[in-house]
Amino acid sequence: MNHVLCGLAANAALSSELVNRLIAVADADIAVDLAGRADLSHAQAVALVSRVEEIGVKLAHEGLLTAADVDPAAQPHAALALLHERAGSPEWARLFAADLDLERREKLAACSGLPADVVEALAADSDVRVVAELALWTTAEVAARLAEHPHAEVRRAVAANEATPPDVLAALITGEGLPPAQRCLVCDREATPFVHDAQCPRPDCDLLPGASCDGSHESTMHDLQEAALRNPAAPTEAVVGFADHPSMLLRWVLADRSDLPTEVYRRLATDPTPGVRAELAENPAIDDALIRTLASARGHDVQRRLAHNPHVPLDVLTHLAGATKIGATLLPRIAAASPAEVQELAQSPNPAARMLLAQRRDLQPEVRDALATDSDAKVVKSIASHPGLTEAQLRAMVDRHGVQVLANVATNPDASPALLEDLTRHEPSVQKAFREVARHRNATAQALLACLVDKQARPIAAGHPALPPLVIVELLTDADWQVVEAAAANPSLPLAVISDLLPQL
Structure with missing residues (x-):
């Protein structure tokens, strides 16, 4: 990787001509920085994607490419990204639906607004992963139909799709009204009963640890239930029974829902798993009485999560602030x-x-x-970082509390250049203060030179425009690649130096 050129690609001071010179030599790494430029023109985007095809995804999502700019055969990544943005050609969708590349069919299946014949082709795809991807993103009508798919993995995806109708989600949760699933990813590959070893030695195995099937596809059905519980479209009456489910994970997910009866929340508040109670504690749907009950609960993260509940009474919050680390x-x-x-x-x-x-x-x-x-x-x-504080107030903080507040004073947007310089000279020093000074808009050259001495602040200071140009040039050969990229991206780097670093067209 050429870190100098990567840094230059992000340098806001580059002229259009200099950007063109970078595009002409761009590799995948340089292309990422070029694609992030706010001033990249449409013509430059087209030139960049013609050189680095993969960058077309980012450019398409940012609206810098149109269908007329892309050849789907030569630039499939960009074409699929345009389809995802509903800016591609329907013919492209038909082309990719028949593509031998599984990954491309999967990406196509995640697109909305596809022609009906393409949706039908994807729903009948020979690889269940494509069908499952379609099920995850498709319309309510198609999702309802795929809920009856014989493969449990497809049904799991339907359960996660927020467009799936509530009655269909209820049927997936209970199994009522649906024919039993016939296959899952486990029994597709292994003789049942089978439990996948968490320490599986096979390098080509992609089954999840603990995946299991005894003929009932239990691990996939568990994942289906979890997906449905996370789905806000799942009807309340279909999920309340999970408050007493033997699966801790399902109770944990249920505790995050905002549509449960008070009695269900109360049952979850006495759950033996602290993580379930912690999830419940931050739920804005719980009432004042339950909040006060949980405020005295011990265990993993319960009180800290309760402090983040938007409806916690102030007196309870004050108690929590003294009892837990927020x-x-x-x-x-x-x-x-x-x-x-x-x-x-x-x-x-x-x-x-x-x-x-x-x-x-x-x-x-x-x-x-x-x-x-x-x-x-x-x-x-x-x-200390509150705007509006005067220099005298900030200095008084440092005088009274020293290293305890030094870094926070350095983050104040109104900290003066003189104060920032003094913070870098404070004894004893505070490493975090150097990092904050290095990114401060009011930092002077003298303050930044002091920050360069600190290893963690050095890459930040290298990119600050107040750094002297000669120092920036020296940093282009630094041993730390992060410093090199930051210096190359510094808008105060002399244009003559930039031009010399770039190859001629």
């Missing part, structure tokens, strides 16, 4: 807090509650300023 994140309930609740949180004697509030970035100046002078370093750390 992390530096803006919780949905805090984001939705009313002005009165904001004041309540700001004045809370619990620093954990003030820390949660400090994650908001739309606080009134008086609330923001009060939190900026908080005696607790964790609160100050949370508020």
Whole structure:
């Protein structure tokens, strides 16, 4: 891989002529960066896909190619991507439906708006993987028909399709009204009964660990039930019985649904598996009483997930903040807090509650300023990146709390160039602070040179436009390829140097 050319391909300072020179020598790696350019023209996209066919997928999805630009025989990836965007020719669909390449037929089956005859051909495909792919994305009418397919893998795909009618999903879950499935991927290949060894030594085996069939296709039917439980179109009455199912995974998936009766949620709240209770805890459909019950629950992640529930009462959330590690994140309930609740949180004697509030970035100046002078370093750390803080306030934070807030102060969008320079000179230093300074829009050349000394900040600083041009040029030969690519993509790299690095047309 030529990391210099890959970096140049992403350099926003390149002229159209220089981009053309890169296209002329592009390989698959360079093409990825070129395809990501905001200024890539239609003509350049056509030239690029003619050189690197696979990049046509990205270009087609981004609307840079039309059907007139693509030859389906020579550029099948681009043609299939256009079909996926409903911008290809119906004749292409017929061509790919008869293609000997399984992967192309599978990709075609995932496209919507296909001609009826193509859908019929895919539904009758000799490879069940193609039929299953069609079942996953097709219309309600076709999905209902494929629910009766003799292969359990196709039925599993129908169960995952959100267009599948509710009554069909209910039939798939219960098996009522449908003929039994005759085959699955396991009994297609192995004599039953068979359980696939998780440590299977066969290099060409693609059966999942634990896949099994005793004639009832049990592992595929389990996967079908899981897919149906995840499907929001599955009717409530067809899924409530899974609250007592012996499969922990199915109960876990059920706990995420928002359409269950209160009694079912209560049963799930006493599930012996902590993961099921944790999934339930974040479900916005559970009521206040159940939230309070789960707030005292111990076990894997229950309290942390409950803190992310958008309907958790503030008093419960305050308790959770002190009882579990939530992390530096803006919780949905805090984001939705009313002005009165904001004041309540700001004045809370619990620093954990003030820390949660400090994650908001739309606080009134008086609330923001009060939190900026908080005696607790964790609160100050949370508020440090809030816009609107003055340089004096930011410096005061560093003076009071030092390394505990240094990196967060460096993320403040209003941090001045002088402050950023001082942060890089702070003793003791904080490695994360160098990374934040290196990506800051106000970073000066002096601050960036200091960041280059830090291994993790070096690639970030190499791409900063405030870095001196001579330094950028030196970094083109750095031992770290990430630094090389970042320097080559730096818009402050002299155009004369760029031109010399590119081959002439």
